Each structure stands twice: as structure tokens, then as C-alpha cells.
Amino acid sequence: MKAINVGLLGIGTVGGGTFNVLKRNEEEITRRAGRSIRITTVADKNLELARKVAGPGVKVTDDAFAVVADPDIDIVVELIGGYGVARQLVLAAIDNGKHVVTANKALLAVHGNEIFEAAQKRGVMVAFEAAVAGGIPIIKALREGLSANRIEWIAGIINGTTNFILSEMRDKGLPFAEVLKEAQALGYAEADPTFDIEGHDAAHKATIMSAIAFGVPMQFEAAHIEGITCLDSVDIAYAEQLGYRIKLLGIARMREEGIELRVHPTLVPGKRLLANVEGAMNAVLVQADAVGATLYYGKGAGAEPTASAVIADLVDVTRLHTADPEHRVPHLAFQPDQVRDLKVLPISEIITSYYLRMRVDDKPGVLADITRILADSGLSIEALIQKEAAEGEAQTDIIMLTHKTVEKNADAALALIEALPVVRGRVTRIRMENLQ
């Protein structure tokens, strides 16, 4: 059978990995796909690098728009990133009837609705396994493997940089800033780490998962996003004492009135597998009504793990691209006319439990005042530690775990607690998920 011709846009880390894996496993991949898949053209601004990576026999150009218009190209792989020129190129490729494979989570989370609508109209496939959790086939699991289920919620460690930093903070008891430097030195964090540590990357991925899990549009702009920069290592230590670990989770939950879509540091019971996902590894826990909980674990980034996902998509598209669109899996798991217009709930409406730490005057009645406020707000306490005041200090820490409540209740209760004269400064609050 005729070989499939691929045009690759962007020859960075993942592009290089895709070349390497396609070449090294050419035989294995062809044995599966039934035909040869070859990168015939590469577009990159850095022509020298592109020539070096691509090797002889591959056309190299700095004109990506020529590649997406090339009639000899069957599938365009977009590895440029961002949503400027990448968006134009993907839309142009679709317009030209090309199938697209992309690892670009930002593009899909922000412009996915537009892109998938265009692809639907033009009858082409847009595959994006590499956009979430690198080499873990989580998109396929959500979209196809769990298609019998109502998916109830997803909680994922979907950013390796932040998981590495949190693991190190916990293991070594070091503050965030110090561990960030170590992560940068080791290549786990970028020179400008904002995108990862502020939670934006995880929010892009959670947005994509929410769409294919629940059959709703991409709503990145409505996601609630908190990163790990304000996390104090004292809270990691207290959480540990209480049997919990703190992870940056991307959470999407389906409720009748809307969906929760949020990224924030989260206490997780230490016994859960998710709590034991260490270093730069990723894992996604999915709760669904028929199958119950399933978990998917692996490397969420890196040249070859991401290439693994890109190539799996190439094999999928290779098999199906000449078939009738009705035989394909819908881009976003649900038939395009079956997407529900269910909105993301404001953060004040989410339901969760909390870890609270407050600095209080060390005198009788303080705890009674605080617990009275919590009780009046319907916030019940699951566990409590009151530290003995250190020698010569007039203040001490109270740490509490609460049961579930609507966040606006917690907001109101904490405002009252912070207004108490015996409570010093802001209450530290970290959300907590039982994951059961």
C-alpha cells in the first residue's frame, strides 16, 4: 500500500523524538499500521537544525504555509506550539483537506472549538493524544475506552515540572524557590517557568480532558487556576503529619448544574496511588459510573514519550483517513451535534473539603470561637491539630481538615474567622480531595 506522507511543522525536542522513534521502530510501526509512515517534509525557521535532524531524503523548508498546502502531504504534524502562527497553520491545513496531529494543548484549550468545527466541516481528522499527559494514552482511554460510562470526575497530575518540585519540597523539606532552581538546573523547569508553576499548562490539559469526558465545549477561559508558587513547605509537612500529600491537580467534575474545572494545589490521602506519583511523572485518575476508578500513569513529557503519542495518532489517522468520516471516532468523543452547552461553574460554587492553617493567640476560648463559626457555616471538622505554643511565644498554629462544603460557605466562614481579633493574618487554605 502507498506510504503516508507526513509534513512536520517545528523541529524542536518532540519533533526530533518523532523522527527518531519513527526511524528506529519503522518495522514495528509498519507491521501495525499496514503501510509505511514517513516524514517527507519538515518546516522550521532553523533550517540548519532541521536539515541535521531530518537527514537526507527529507525536504526542508522555512515556509510552513507551503507544507500545509503541499498536495503530496497527507498528514500535517504541528509541533510549533502557542496559538499564533500554529493556529493559522492548523486552520490552513484543515482548509486544504489535510489531517492534523498536534501536541499543542494551548491551541486546543483556547481555540479548540473553532478548530474542531472547521475539521468537522472539512471532513478531516485532528488528533491530539500528545496534548495531554505526554505518552500516556489518556485521550484514547477517555474517548474510546470508557465510552460506556458517564464520567463523573477526573483528577490528574498533568504537569511534570510542578510534580517534581512538590516531590522535592516534601522529600527534602526545602522551600519552593530553592527547589525551583534545582529543577531548572536539571532541566525539569524552563528558564521562565511561569507557564508550568502558575498552573496554566495543567489548566490547558484539564480543559481538553473535560471536553472529551463530558461532551462539553472547551472553556479554558472559565477554568480556575492556581499554581504552586505560594505553597509553604510548612503546609506540606503538616499535611504529611495528617496522612496527606499535596499535589497540583487538574480537576474536572461533572455536576447537573455545570462542570467544575480547576487547577490548584490539593491535599490527597497518602494511601492513594495518585499521592504516590513522584518526580516528573504524570497520572490521571478517572471516576466513571460503570467502571469505577481507573488510573493511567506514565511520563507526561520528554522527546520520546511525547513522540509515542504523536505517532500513535499518525497510525490512527493512517488507518482511517480514507474511510468515511462517519466511521471515525468523533474528535471530541461525542458526536458534534451532541455537545452539551454546560457551563463551567464559578469557583465559589465548587464542592470540596479544606486544609486550614491559622495563626492564633495562645489563650483559652480561641478554638471554641473558631469552631463555632465553622459550625454556623455548616463546615464540619474532620481532623484538628492545635500546636503547643513554642517557648516564649504568645501565638500558635491551628491546623484543621474540614468535610465537604460549597466554596462560598468556606469563604464566608474564613472571612469571619480572619476578623476575630485572636486570629493573626490570613488563614492558609488548601483544597482537599478524598478521590473516592
Next chain:
Amino acid sequence: MKAINVGLLGIGTVGGGTFNVLKRNEEEITRRAGRSIRITTVADKNLELARKVAGPGVKVTDDAFAVVADPDIDIVVELIGGYGVARQLVLAAIDNGKHVVTANKALLAVHGNEIFEAAQKRGVMVAFEAAVAGGIPIIKALREGLSANRIEWIAGIINGTTNFILSEMRDKGLPFAEVLKEAQALGYAEADPTFDIEGHDAAHKATIMSAIAFGVPMQFEAAHIEGITCLDSVDIAYAEQLGYRIKLLGIARMREEGIELRVHPTLVPGKRLLANVEGAMNAVLVQADAVGATLYYGKGAGAEPTASAVIADLVDVTRLHTADPEHRVPHLAFQPDQVRDLKVLPISEIITSYYLRMRVDDKPGVLADITRILADSGLSIEALIQKEAAEGEAQTDIIMLTHKTVEKNADAALALIEALPVVRGRVTRIRMENLQ
């Protein structure tokens, strides 16, 4: 679009679950599949039960052969189990041009080569996600999600009964026989538990995974199978002291000279996620060259988890059944003409490391004699515990962990050790996998 008509053979636990989930999630499933999937006919010897489960509007018969010949049926779901009549029915369904979805691991492991060849010739799909690890979409991950990779090995906890028993033995320090009774009372083990506790069920599943991971034929008859009935709780305790847990693993490993295919109790480092899969849960760890290690975790049995996999297959078949066979994923992941005739290696040729426990006379020089034999056999020691002899006893235990070797080396060394007059009885040997 026209509804898909399904004929269901066998209305036991999974059949009932399939009915329930299809009904409860009808809307969700149709939103994904693009058309309605409905069970129109049920065949079971127990007509009364079948009528009760199926409810009104579903044809009920005790003649399964009539169902697989019914021109109105698009897909046959085989949930009878075993390889007697189930084999005849599946082959007859294929012969009649029906697509088949089956949860029958025994049938596929033993007669899979015949069945897939027939399906290939007739151009029909045979889907079997439910045959391995219940609701975990591991077949889809191996067959499609990891298609870029050379899969190196798979290690799975793929039998819930034995994992439950091993978890309880460890947690409560109880002997096998006692925990088995508890498992039976709780419904985690059958009245005749042989099939599970002797490792046959896990071996069926490991066989199926080896075929789709490596592109080799099903070779169940060559699998090495050991169950957990001879496992002593003292070894679980010693393993724990050494930082390991004992799990019944199904292992398939690709080597140039052949494949390893084996089921046996295995020491696993306690820190690995796989070691922390407790109770009746399943998990499969897959090592592949591009993506590295990925792990898939969830419920491996039960009505609705298994139904989740059966229905996911129904959705897949619904999408693709009218498409050209060339557009389908090959039954066994590799194109049928690309299956390699790679044999299962005899157990003496596997490469692994060992936990050894031996009862020895408590006198000087014993350890030197034993370690000399091991050194001469090229078996190096990773860790060693020599227990102090109990008050008034003339014998004591030596426990060792070895580095990797070919099993026949270990056989030879242990024969020499057992022949030493200071060594009492047989040496207890449990294989150990580092899983890295």
C-alpha cells in the same frame, strides 16, 4: 441512523451488567456512538432469568445457535465462557458474517489463533477488551495507544481473587487457607477457586497481552504457570522486611531469542505503584522503548466494570463495522501477515532474580559453603538475612535476594545447596522482578 442490533449469549453477572449499563447510559452512549445500540435478543439456558433481566421487548431464547444465525443481528456478544460451546458459537457467528464481542479469555488464549484467522478471512471484527483486566482499557492501550513502541515487557496484576488473598495474608499475617475461606465468604473467590488461585486465569490474560504487544501467536500451552497455593505467609513477612511485596504477576517479555510468558508469585519492590495495588484491584505495567513505563489501574472484574469494556467494544464495532476491513485496527494489533513466529522460551531460559529461604544447621561455615556455591554458579547476592537461631533450636533460616541470572543457573545452584548436609529440606524460591 439505523440502530445496531446486538444478540447476547449468556445472561450471567456480566450479561446483566451489560444490560444495566446500556440502559442507564443509553443517552450518553448514543451521543458518542452516533447511533443507538440495543440488545434485541438474549440466549440463555435459564429462560426465566433471561426474561427477568432482559425485560419486555427483548427476544429470549435458549437456542444460541439461532441467535448467531439471525440475519437481524449485527453483533454477537459472547459471555458464556469456557471453550466448548462458546468456541462453536463464536466460529458460527463469524461464519455468518457477524461481528463478535467477547469477554472470554480462556477461549481466546487457547483458540484465538483459529478464531482470528476465521474472522480475518470473513472480514469481521472480534473485539475483546473485557477479556483482560475487566474495565481497564488495556487492550486498546497496547493495540493502539502504544503503537509507536517496541513493547519490551508487561507485568500485570490481572487476577483480583489472588491479589485480594495476598493483600489479606500480608495485612493480617494469616495463612493462605484461612484467607481463601474469607475470600469465598466475601464473594472474591469462587466455590471452586482452582482456576484463579492456580494462576490459569492470569495466564490466559498474559497470553492475550503477549500476542497483541509483541505480534506473536497465542501460545497459552507454552506459558509457565504457578499459583499462590504454596505460598507461606512467613515469606510474605520476610519479603516485607526486605522492602518487597509478593504479588501474583502475569509477565510477558520480548527477547530476541523468544518470549517469556509466565505467571507466578513475584517479589516486587514495595515502592513501586504495582506493589501498592491492593485488594481485588488490577493493574498492568507496560515497559516500551519510546514511552518508557506506563501503568493502567482499575477494577479487573465485576458486572459493571466488565460491562464497561464490553460496551466500549460495541461502540468501536458500531463505528467501524460498515467500513472497509483495511480501515480497522488489526484484531491482534499487528497486520495478520506480520505476525512473527517467535516461540515462548522454556522456564529454564528465563532471566530473573530470586528470593531464597533455606533452613540450615546453626553452625560456623554454613553460610560460606552456600555463598561459595552461588558464586560458582554466577549468582550474586543483593541482600541477605541470617536469623539468629531461636532459643534451644539447632537450626535457623537464611534469606537471600539474588541478582539476575538465567533460571537454569539458579536450578543448578539450588540443587547443589539442597545437597549440602547442613541444609534441611527444600530451598524456598520465589522469583523477583525489579520492574525497571
